[in-house]
Structure formats: C-alpha cells, structure tokens
Amino acid sequence: MARNKTEPKSDLLQGTLDLLILRTLSLGAMHGWGISQRIQQISRDVLQVNQGSLYPALARLEVAGWLEARWGVSENNRQAKFYSLTPSGQRRLAVETENWERLSAAVGRVLRLAGQEGS
Numbered sequence: 001m002a003r004n005k006t007e008p009k010s011d012l013l014q015g016t017l018d019l020l021i022l023r024t025l026s027l028g029a030m031h032g033w034g035i036s037q038r039i040q041q042i043s044r045d046v047l048q049v050n051q052g053s054l055y056p057a058l059a060r061l062e063v064a065g066w067l068e069a070r071w072g073v074s075e076n077n078r079q080a081k082f083y084s085l086t087p088s089g090q091r092r093l094a095v096e097t098e099n100w101e102r103l104s105a106a107v108g109r110v111l112r113l114a115g116q117e118g119s
Contacts, residue, residue, distance in 0.1 A: 017049065017057050019100055022066065022085065022093040031072075031080035032058060058083055066092045 024030065024038050035058075036049040061067040066089030074080040085093065 015096070016100070017053060018061060019093070019096040020047070020049075021054075021057055021061060021083075022089055022096060025067065025083055025085045026090070026093055029070075029082045029084035031074055031082050033080070034074075035083070061089070064092075065089070 020039050021035060024035050024042075027038075030038065032051075032054055036051070036054050040048050058067065058069075062069055062083070066086060067083045068086050069081045069083050071079060072082045
C-alpha cells in the first residue's frame with residue numbers, strides 16, 4: 001500500500017541509521033544512493049535518509065572498521081563508492097539488532113501498560 005506523499009516522514013532515533021545501513025549492506029555491497037533508496041523502498045517511503053545524514057554515517061562506520069569501501073561503476077555508469085560489511089561490521093550488526101529488538105519490546109510493553117492504566 002502506497003503512502004500518501006504528504007504524510008510526514010518519521011525521524012530516526014539516534015543510532016537507528018547506523019543499524020539500517022549495516023542491515024542494508026548485509027545483503028551485499030552498495031553505493032550510498034543505493035543504500036538510501038533501499039531503505040526508503042523497504043520502509044514503504046516512511047523513512048527517507050538524506051545525504052547530509054547518510055554520508056557522515058557511512059564515514060563514521062568506515063572509520064569504526066564496520067564498513068569497507070572501494071570505488072566502482074554504478075548501474076548508471078558513474079563512478080561511485082561501494083560499501084560492504086567487514087566481519088567486525090557483521091558482529092556489530094548482530095549486537096545492534098539485539099539492542100534494537102530489546103528496546104522495541106520495552107517500548108511496546110510501556111505503550112500497552114500505559115494504555116491499560118489509562119482506561
């Protein structure tokens with residue numbers, strides 16, 4: 001189901017962008033624009049990653065040793081930097097996924113309990 005283009009986009013919690021990038025790259029190497037498009041597509045247009053957030057995050061993850069980058073040619077025949085997960089990045093993805101699932105479950109519990117107390 002397509003979202004209405006006028007609906008507001010959701011802001012990401014701090015650290016969530018890193019997790020989304022790591023997860024997206026777990027599918028294979030990808031250039032920056034491709035990463036942002038994949039996140040937008042999979043989230044059904046709820047999440048849009050702007051360039052001003054994406055490239056600093058990619059640089060930060062590369063410095064941390066969780067990503068490696070190499071230059072290549074994109075599908076539209078342009079030079080692009082392709083990012084892929086390192087073994088350390090794969091381990092980090094597992095940790096961040098576990099943290100996210102724990103946080104999400106905790107927020108869900110609070111929302112359910114808060115709803116029961118208010119009725």
